[in-house]
Amino acid sequence: MAERDLRLLGAWFSPFALRVQIALNLKGLDYEVVEETLNPKSELLLKSNPVHKKIPVFFHGDKVICESAIIVEYIDEVWSNNALSILPQNAYDRANARFWVSYIDDKWLTSLKSVLATEDDEAKKLHFEQAEEVLEKVEEVFNKCSEGKAYFGGDTIGFVDIGFGSFLSFIRVSENMNERKLLDETKHPGLTLWAETFAADPAVKGLLPETEKLVEFAKILQLKWAAAAA
Ligand code: GSH
Missing domain, CATH: 1.20.1050.10 (Glutathione S-transferase Yfyf (Class Pi); Chain A, domain 2)
Structure with missing residues (x-):
């Protein structure tokens, strides 16, 4: 399913950003990856995750979600109609x-x-x-x-x-x-x-x-x- 306005602030080396990419791929969603260097931390990171100042940050339109496990759960819930469920049903x-x-x-x-x-x-x-x-x-x-x-x-x-x-x-x-x-x-x-x-x-x-x-x-x-x- 092609979904507009999905962006992931991540980095090639980040295991936590990888989690989000896998979840998005499993759901068959199109998304853009914005590469964060963390050195120095970008304005976008500091603004979107002011509490932890860490990647990944997931943008769903104007909604911002932080923390990899929470993002994966969010993706699973929002796109629950897609064939595959990431979290168990029970x-x-x-x-x-x-x-x-x-x-x-x-x-x-x-x-x-x-x-x-x-x-x-x-x-x-x-x-x-x-x-x-x-x-x-x-x-x-x-x-x-x-x-x-x-x-x-x-x-x-x-x-x-x-x-x-x-x-x-x-x-x-x-x-x-x-x-x-x-x-x-x-x-x-x-x-x-x-x-x-x-x-x-x-x-x-x-x-x-x-x-x-x-x-x-x-x-x-x-x-x-x-x-x-x-
Ligand atoms: N608990 C966080 C999650 O699951 O999203 C951990 C995220 C994390 O540690 N990200 C690292 C980071 O942004 C990159 S792999 N580090 C920057 C820092 O620690 O200041």
Whole structure:
């Protein structure tokens, strides 16, 4: 469905902006992406998300919506007539999906960021172990929710797929920068297969940033985090 006046303020490297793009693609909506550099933050960003000053920001005509998970839910509700539903129809399943996305944003994001930010070898080892523990839990959740189907949400990409899948490129980046596997097919067979299917889905294909380009970006991030911690 062609919908006018949909704009996303995002950035090529942002896993959170990626969530919104996937949701819009799943709904078959046309939209414009406005690239934000964050350095310095644009007037549009400061004006449209004055509370957090973060991307993504979604513009639906003159309506402004912030926070990736909230935007994805908004898209799912507003375009509920489109064939595909991102959140489960059942209230209990919906509550569970929200719980796991919140868990991913809390635990997974924290461990992945720590792996990327830490330079000290001992501390890095510890952060890797913590990230692996979270991955084990996500593998368990995948096996339970998917019930043998391709996605957390069943046959099609759902809320948890978007929430976790948005970090896929950063998983590749931490593996590449540390020469150590995070997503391991012996430890996480379900998630390994899921990752391949997710990346190849028409709603996702072509959106995941290239690992090499993201590695260069992550190196700059590391320097910024180190300077902030000093
Ligand atoms: N909880 C937010 C969401 O889900 O939308 C996180 C968004 C976020 O952290 N965005 C980053 C950002 O705008 C870019 S990936 N950072 C700017 C800053 O922290 O000042």
